Amino acid sequence: MKTQRTISDIRTATPSSVGDGFVGLNAFHPQGSRPFNPFLLLDHHGPMQVQPSERPKGVDEHPHRGFETVTIVYDGALEHRDSAGNHGKLFAGDVQWMTAASGIIHEEKHEQAFSRQGGNLDFVQLWVNLRAKDKMSQPRYQDIASSRIPMGTLPNGGQLRIIAGELAGLQGPVNTFSPIVVADLMLASGQSETITVPADHSLMVYVLSGQAAINGKPIERGQVALTKIDGDTIDLSTTSGAKVLILAGEPIQEPLAVYGPFVMNTREEILEAFSDFQAGKMGVLQ
Template sequence: MKKLIEKIIPRPARPGMVGDGFRVYNMIPGAGISQQRISPFLLLDFNAEYDFGPSERVRGVDVHPHKGFETVTIAYKGSVAHHDSTGNSGVINPGDVQWMTAGDGILHKEYHEKEFSKKGGPFEMVQLWVNLPKKDKSTPAHYQAITAGQMGKVQLPDDAGIINVIAGTFNEVKGPADTYSPVNLFDIKLKKGGNAGFKTPAAHNTAMLVINGNVEVNGEKAAEHSFILFKNEGEEINISASEDSVLLLLSGEPINEPIVSYGPFVMNTQAEIHEAIRDFQSGKFGVVD
């Protein structure tokens, strides 16, 4: 049975800025989709392609904390550098993914990679926040650097395109990301006239972002930059592309626990939020040079 579409949401009229280096359209929860409705996903910011121009001053987001969830940054165009209080640092380039588990608390900063910043050029990214179950919110902070070459790859029949499996499994090909609850995250690249079919559990909260191109999803047209929210009915998703297209499909088993969030902290109770703030203020998250 086809997975029914609840709504197709066009890109918001105006982007917002995260720091001075990320010009984003907020789809979760900004498109009126509550965090409980789309659990385990908490946030999706889409930096649609944009050229910030060359700059000697590196743009980005300065040091800030996180606790209780994971941040997933997917690079489509441009390069992002990262540095955190566990000592991890690195650069993600097109096709790479940075999967950071904030767990019991971390400080980090994200910014345009220095040489990319000097040259400028097209910049296109997605950042997704994934909640952690209560039992895992105190896990030590850590980081998964996933390169384009490490992705699970499925070549579609008839040269229709390719699926990069970031997390979960597609056609028995497993993605490299380790997750704390069942999550599927697929980077879909379809050629003009290409088709692809997916099956996701009916109970999974499921959505899709059209990053580039125009497609038809289960018989309904979805324009570039639109966001598709599926109902929790049916399992089959069929996509056909009227032009070369790039999509991000996300599905996950809901975490049926309370969500209490305050800025960069996502916990289960207000008391835990106050504790997170105290931990941050007392320096328990470490330091970033």
């Protein structure tokens, strides 16, 4: 017997900017992320108009340790380099899943050709926590082209794309350290769908565009609805059309220590991360 979840909170994202090229909204950040566990951050950069420039803008080199960054590009193009020797380009529909784990230095900027011509840019970045036993794992980088991401049509016509985990019989291509679901869903005007997730997962829905309703409660672009872990289904509907990001995962019930680009379990581990970064143990941007 399936049970509908209760909506515990609907939050409106606040304006934010990162680096010199990413402007948009922040739905939640690590210091206030406990209700969204195992997710730590959700930034929605865009849609924004990028003016033509010979010098790609974005975020210069910076370190991370203890978690994963997930970049989902909906429009435009980004380019990435890191200290593990990875170099990738992301175009509309592509996903980058970077596991910082024990430590990595990277930069994220507008892709060079896109920077020169300018255009519309729209992407989401998530931070996903790692369990204590995985925080010092070897860094890794999964570059997922849009052609590898399964898409399916739900019973009432909604278009679902599954990036990680399993949802509605579709399996995402990303390898994750803990059970996680990341998917986006496009609903046309007048459509409604019932989504089923594991009963022990946290679950939230962020509206990328348009207006929707979750279990009958209205939610619009830039808002995130958080559910209680008290069932396994939610109803999503729209009268005018909407695109939403569905995030679910098994909560990580461990202490959380956060400072800047590092997410660990204790203050001592944070201090060690700073020391290792300053000593060059996280490598050099290549």
